[in-house]
Amino acid sequence: MKKTKMKDGKHAFHPIKKILIMAKYTAFFLFIGLLQVSAGIYSQNAKLSLKMENVTILEVFEQIEKQSEYRFFYDSDLKDLSKRTTIESLDKPLSDILNEMFANTDITYKMMDRVILVQAKYSQLNTSGQQKKSVSGKVTDTMGLPIPGVSIQLKGTVTGTVTNADGKFSFSSIPADGVLVFSFVGMKAQEISVLGKEEISVAMSEETFGLDEVVTIGYGVQKKRDITGSIASINGESIENSSAKDLVSALRGRASGVQVVANSGAPGDGITVTVRGQSSLNSGNAPLYIIDGVPVETSSLSLLNGSESHGLNPLADINPGDIESIEVLKDGASTSIYGSRAANGVIIITTKRGKEGRANIKVNVYTGISKITRKLGVLNASQWRQIIIDSYKNLDAYNNATTPTEPHWTAIDSLNPMNSGDVDWQDVMYRTAQQKQVDFSVAGGTNGVKYAFSTSVLDQDGILLASNYKRITSRLNADFTVTKNLKIGYSFSFARSLNNRINAAGTGNISLVQSILVRPPIYSLTYPDGSPIYYFNGKRNPVGLAEACTHLNTTNRVIGNQYLEYDLLKGLKFRTNISLDFISMKEDEFYPTTVDYRIGYNTGAVRATSNLTWANENYLTYDKVFNKVHNFSALAGFSQQEWKLETTGLDGMYFASDNIRTLNGAGTISNQAVNTTVEHGLASFYGRLSYDYKGTYLLQANLRADGSSRFGDDRRFGYFPSASVAWRFSDEKFLDKPEFLNDGKIRFSVGQTGNEAIGNYTSQGEFALGTNYLTNSGAAPTVMPNAGLSWETTTQYDLGLDLTLLKSRISFTADAYLKKTTDLLFAVPIPETTGFGYITQNIGDIENKGLEFSLVTHNLTGKLGWTSSFNIGLNRNKIISLPEEVLTNGYIQNGTYHILKEGESIGTFYGWKFLGVYSRDEDNINQVKNGSSNGKLFRGGDPIWDDLNGDHIIDANDKQIIGNAQPDFTGGFNNDISYKNFTLNVFFQFSYGNDIYGNINMMRNWVFAYNNVSTDALNRWRKQGDVTNYPRPIRNDPLGNEYNRVSDRWIEDGSYLRLKNVSLSYNVPTGIVRKLNLRGIKAYITAENLVTWTHYTAYDPEVSSYSGLQLGVDDGSYPQSRTFIFGLNVEL
Incomplete structure (x- = not known):
């Protein structure tokens, strides 16, 4: 609704403004009166022709609505609506038709313009057995002025009424626990429970498309319009539309500056999340996750990763269906309240809680299928035999041999049954995988008790043989209003998952994807007697690696939080939280004799890990408004948190039988016994002050002091301050605000955060047992202590702009940031005469700077609705300084493919340049x-x-x-389109400018061994004068690693645009749902990873193998899949 203004653009004085508003409503009332007159004329003159035999009154209503502009509102429990009647009228006034139809019923009606209110002539007996009631009330705006014509509808039905010229209404025959929905054009819709109420007063406010939405911040909530930092918010509906199996996947492309990359396509596998770039070299780059106030463990605890380097995803144990919203805190001012753990951003997850009203029961069931997005080209049997023969010929030519070298018989003997196949192992190993999930939830409450319970069961097969992920989760959230001043509540969740993993990635001899691509096509699947061939001629059968080997991970997880909140004085609250996060994980691994060349040699391993995190938060909040214009709030608190990780494990070999896989069946227990316990703690003090004047000038300051057991006594505490300011220029009287501008705000913030993610005892030193001296065993130091070790500190500056335009139909946010991390924790080499190889010190700097843009547009808001959102983030990462002691030729070799060098970014590939x-x-x-x-x-x-x-x-x-490997920019584009009962969601995800080192492509072009290779080899060099970029195949690589050099031959553009998600849903009409005694039915179909546009030639461009520093290496990870889901959501 438009504000009244003076001609010079300045707001009028309040009394004048009130008079103008009253005049506006008076005009509106007169307009309604005219409509009433015209309605009477219209109703007298409007004529219809109907011919209907033995139909119900409801069917007559439907026919009248089809032929005219009239709409009926009625109580679905009126018993006479189901009466049958016969009507035959030719060009008859509608009033005559209705009078005739209602003549022998207990129904009367009232016509208001095109609205016909149908109601009982007198109170009917409640034959349904459900208690009914009547309510009345008044609807006003925020200034107390009545609003006529407000639509009031009983939720889940078509029964309704409207307010009169005085804003008053009455509503009868409502279920005792019913919910009324109040709606009016330009105003926010409201839902109000009638439970325990006979009169209802409703104050409606203007629709602002999100400005007054509440977002979660550190230790509290805040209106979006009052935010002075940089925070991205993702609502539960977006998460629901994403069809993600875990909450981290739901973040993909949804927030600017947040890069989410799947480490693999395996169910339940790890995911890498980076907020505004990598800020550390050795202390981790993952954000801090908070679930309902509980800081949760997100690092992988898996110890038996095989050839995988990324482990499992601990957040896969959280059901996305339980999520109400996700907030990503990005700038220093927003994150500094979490201090030493917030250098890489903070992600706050809020789960669904109960609301006042009748129980809302939902059941969601879906099933789906997944297939590999694409296969890679490999040689068939005939092509492979020829390239092997060519490799020997080229070897003879290179050595100037006079006697030709013959290939091994297995390469050319196609008559041998072991060697007579023509198999594309991708067809054998990749399957159409099934998945299914059932979700049940119930939520509701009263004034005193609110509750939300959910449980979910997921059974997801992977597209690779034998891979499977099963998960069951349950969650209970409850809130109790004990007294007027006292509230208590708790959140409790339990999850159990079984992950039958596959060692997909890597170059080792148990790496499944490599085996699929390089196993010769001629090798048969089975022996002549039909038994499977798991190992033959130096090559492992990928079927055997998948089906005969065991990689089972069993995880149980409990996350709990209990709070008490007490109102000490008006505006002053005390809150205490006690929380825990407990993970119990068991891993079983077994390799039978059949998959290896070591006859009778089999191996097994077991690891058991438990991780307990507990925390206690105690804080006071104070909120006060002075003279109606000065808004002040404060926060002060203390917290403590402790972690304890215990690990036990044994390895065995020479098991008596492949069928006996428990360690008591091993002939030998190896010396790989594991039994460790590590602990650390954190004690913190924190505070926040916020002030704004009329919402125009906003200030906020935070300070946190963290004390960590990981650092020495002199450096134990770190201090992390921040400050932010904002100016809502759109409220300034001296500015002639244009009509299209609804809200405009400029933000600036500066803040410091830290990183304490180092070894628990690095500052104190470590000892190892089992070290022998002469004939005695003992303990010896293995890590040199450094009592002066301190925090990595990240200082971040952020300048932002928030705009809402065209009656809040357009929202735009822009941020520019500079983020610098100093005192990097780094292992510096020291003389070996010390007895150690290195010491960890604070040395080195990294910088990230970038731009972020977000745009939300409400393109259409009528019967056809269309909302779009777009975000893009650009980040430039640069290493500013590194210690001279660790540099060799000006850089640090970071693994096989990368270097760390001043002036360059993390993820820089280093190798030879291929020219042809x-x-x-x-x-x-x-x-x-x-x-x-x-x-x-x-x-x-x-x-x-x-x-x-x-x-x-x-x-x-x-x-x-x-x-x-660093992208130039990443982002996403989302569209929500609705028409009548249909809703369509289309979501795109993109990344541009990043390189990928395709190690998988190198492995499948290793032409000097008996490997199969890609179809690119068909264009290989064959004779003198050939012009090609594919070298000659040559047996045994006499030049020495010329074909597998780390070179830009394997570097490819990793940019992509992905149609990540398409979801179409249909809400079954209310009339049908009501007959089934339900509140809603929604059927939906969802497609994920539908189309990907990219120049990358391997399986998928979404690559994140290795560690957070060794980015963009495709080592043959488990491929991504294209998924189709069919589901049904029923609301009771």
């Missing part, structure tokens, strides 16, 4: 040699490498920067 293939021997004009020990010349068909230093020798001195 020598067409002829004589093309090697400079007589470039291989720098390995053999020092041979490159010939026709060999790779051409960039001789960076021009010495005609290809060696380590020619390595250079060959790519970067």
Whole structure:
């Protein structure tokens, strides 16, 4: 609703404004009166023709609505509505038709414009047995002025009424626990329970499309319009539409500056989340997660990862259906209240809680199928045999051999039954996987007790054989109003999951994806007697790795939180929380004799891990408004948190039988026994002050002091302050605000946060038992202590702009930030004479800076509704300084594929540059040699490498920067479209500018062994003069690792645009639902990963193998899948 203004754009004085508003409503009342007159004329003159035999009165209503603009409102419990009647009228006034139809019934009616209110002539007996009641009341605006014409509807029915010219209404025959829905154009709809009420007063406010929404911040909530920091919010509806199986996946592309990458496509597997770039080299880059006030464990506790490097996803144990909202705190002012754990951002998850009203019961059931998004091209049997033969011929040519070398018989003997296959192992291993889930929830409450309970069962097969993930979760949230001043409540959740894992990634001999792609197509699936071949001629059968091996992870998790809140004085509250997060995990692993060359040699391992985190928060909040314009709030608190991790494990081998897989059946218990306990604690003090003047000038300051047991006595406490200000320029009287601008605000913040994610005893030193001295065993120090070790500190500056335009139909947010981390915790080499190899010190700096933009538009708001949201984030990461002691040639070798170098970003690839293939021997004009020990010349068909230093020798001195895994920008684009009972959600996710090191492509082009290779090999160099970029296959690689060098030959553009999610739902009409004694039925179909546009040639461009520093390496992770889901949601 539009505010009254003076001509110069300044607000009028309040008395004048009130008179103008009253005049506006008076005009509206006159308009309603005219409508009443016109309605009478319209009703007298409007004529209809009807011919209906033996139909119910309800069916007559439907026919009249089809032929005219009239709409009926009625109580569905009126018994005479089901009476049958016969009507035959030709061009007859509607009033005559209704009078005739209601003549012998207990029904009367009233016409208001095109609305016909149908009601009982007198109170009917309640034959349904359900208690009924009547309520009355008045609807006003926020200034107390009555609003006529407000639609009031009994939720879940078409029964309703409207307010009169005085804003008053009365409503009869309502269920005792019914809920009334109040709606009016331009105003926020409200739902009010009538339980225990006979009179209802409703104050409606203007619709602002989210400005007055409440978002969760650290230790409290705040209106979105009053936020002075940078916070992204994702509501439960968006999470529901995402069809995500875990809450972290639901964040993909939903918030600017938040990069979410699946480590693999395996059910329940790890996910990497980065907020505004990587801020640390050795102390982790994961954000802090808070669920209902509980800081939860998110690092993987899995110890038997096999060839996987990323472990499991602890947050997969949380059912996304329980989530009410997710807030991502990004800037220093928003996160500093969490101090030493917030350098990488904070993600606050709020679960659904009960609301006052009758019990709302929901059942959601779905089933679905998943398939691999695409297969990779590999050679068939005939093509593979030819390339093996060519590799031997090329070896003979290279060695100038006079006697041809014959390939091993297995490569060419197609008559042998062990060797006569023609198998694409992708067809064998990738399946159409099924999944199904059942969710049940009930929520409701009274003035004194509110509750929400849910339980969920998920059974999800992976697209790789034998992989499966099962999960059962239950959650109970309850809130009790004990007295006027005292509230207590709790949240309790339990989850149990069984993950039958697959060792998919890596280059090792148990890596499944590699085995699928490189196993020769000629190898048969079974022996002549039909028994499976799990190992043959040096190659493991991927079927055996999947079905015969065991990788079972069983996890039980309990998250609990109990609070007490007491109103000490008006505006002054005390709250205490006690919370725990307990994870119990057991891992079983077994490799039978059949999958390996070691006859009679089998291995097994067991790990049992328990992790207990408990915390206690105690804080006071104070809220006060002075003179109606000065809004003040304060927070002061103390908390303590402790962690305890216990791990036990044993390894065994030489089991008597592959069918006996418990460790008591092992012939030998290896020396890999594990039994450890580690603990650490955190004590904190924190406070916040907030002030605003009329919502125009806003200020906030935070301070947190954290004391961690991980640091020495002198450095135990770290202090993390922040301050933020905002100016709502749209409220300034001296500004001539244009009509299209509804709200405008500029924000600025600066804040410090920390990172304490180092070893629990690094500052104190560590000892290891079992060290022998002469003939005695003892303990020896293994980690050199550093009592001066301190926090990594991240200082962040943020400048933001918030706009709402065109009657709040458009919302726009922009942020620019600079984020610098100092005192990086780094392992610095020291002289070996100390007895140690390194010491951890605070040294080095990293910088992240970037831009973020979010746009929400309400394109259509009528019968056809359409809302769009778009976000994009640009981040530039740079290493500012590194200690000289750790540099070699100006950089640090970070694993196999990356380096850390000043001026470059984390994720920088380093290797050789591939320039093509020598067409002829004589093309090697400079007589470039291989720098390995053999020092041979490159010939026709060999790779051409960039001789960076021009010495005609290809060696380590020619390595250079060959790519970067950091994207230029990431984001998402969402559309919600509704028409009548249909709702369509379409969501796109994108990433641009990042490189991928396709190690999987290197493995499937390893042409000098008996591996299968990609169909790219069909374009290989075959003879002198051939022009191609695919080198000649040559047996045993006599040049020395020329085909698997770390080079830009395997670097590809990882940019992609993905149609991540499409969901179409249909709400069954209320009339049908009511007949079934239900409150709602929704059927839906969802497609996930429907289409991906990318130039990347391996399975999927969403890659995050290795650690947080070794980004963008595709090591053959479990592929992503395309999923189709069919579901039904029933509300009772």
